[in-house]
Amino acid sequence: MAALCLLLLLSLAEAIDLRVPELPVIGLLDKDVILPCWFTPSEGFTPKNLSVFWKLPNQQQDYGFVLGEDLQENQSPQYKDRISLFHEELSKGNMSVLLQQVRLTDEGIYTCFVNVQNSSSASVSLQVGAPFTKPTLHLEPSEALKPGDQVTVTCHTYDGYPEANILWQNGEGQNMTENITTSQVANEKGLFHVQSSLSVILETSDTYTCLVFNPVLQDVTHASLTVTGQHLSFPPLVLWVTVGLSICLLCLLVALACVCRKHLKQTCEEEQENAGNEEHEENGELKTAMQPLKVTSPGEDDDAECLE
Ligand SMILES: *[C@@H]1O[C@H](CO)[C@@H](O)[C@H](O)[C@H]1NC(C)=O
Ligand SMILES: *[C@@H]1O[C@H](CO)[C@@H](O)[C@H](O)[C@H]1NC(C)=O
Ligand SMILES: *[C@@H]1O[C@H](CO)[C@@H](O)[C@H](O)[C@H]1NC(C)=O
Ligand SMILES: *[C@@H]1O[C@H](CO)[C@@H](O)[C@H](O)[C@H]1NC(C)=O
Ligand SMILES: *[C@@H]1O[C@H](CO)[C@@H](O)[C@H](O)[C@H]1NC(C)=O
16 A cells, blocks of 8 residues: 555656546456556666556555566455466556456456556446346236237346346337336346336237347347237137047948948848849849949958959
């Protein structure tokens, strides 16, 4: 801290033209991020002439580099072994730091203090973002829907940061604004679970899309659901009765066919007997008379035998 105060006092002298990004730096949760800070050194500059301090958000200790060496003692526990300068870049006046495995608690203002002959400081803001999961949609109620029914479509998405902006759209891509309730709850890690419900009066068929927008990461994830309400309701009972009746009818037809065939066979045998007793001329007559039967039940040995 003493070194920092000295730098602050020195900074009253003519400032070094220190550069930092104007917009906040976006860090992805659990990933590494670079916080940039640099100046264009004058000729003859070596890192041996350089002192750098990074003031970290909500920390008593700073991360520093004094006259060619990292300041190791009193490193704040939250950043210990996670923050480092690019030593090979220092000679170019590049004092950016690498912050590894970004946490939600890393969010805040990072100030880069530098002293060569003169001093200067500039601040970088770090915003942390975590992408939301692809949303899942649920429909309530989900069965026997008719136009005019009220249904609720619920959208769930998890583990994002910071809070999401939720947007609902219909099949035509129009924003829906009425009858939406959204809640966002942070879990123990600080990541949000978002639940948004849309209440609608069902029409014949419509598609509902839940869009989850992460304002820091500037990305959108979405899911759609198409809901159909049928005018001609066809209850399952009616369906089964129809199927049942159809099967009965089929059985009846088969039974009828069997009876008929048996009857015909009997007649056939009788006639054959008769034919055996009587003249051979009759046989020829019978043959032609039985011809249509052969067409309706072809390839059956009984009939063939019967006819011969
Ligand atoms: C420090 O300030 C002097 C003038 O006071 C200037 O000539 C010099 O370039 C500055 N040094 C750096 C590193 O900016
Ligand atoms: C760097 O420091 C050395 C002494 O440690 C000094 O002689 C030299 O002029 C300094 N160079 C600059 C560019 O400040
Ligand atoms: C500073 O160094 C880092 C790490 O190598 C690099 O990503 C960045 O572009 C450098 N910045 C400048 C201004 O050279
Ligand atoms: C829907 O709303 C969003 C945010 O409020 C807006 O950016 C977008 O232009 C709107 N889209 C339509 C089609 O109205
Ligand atoms: C939606 O809200 C309007 C008033 O804001 C209400 O008249 C309508 O019944 C609601 N619809 C549903 C499906 O809840």
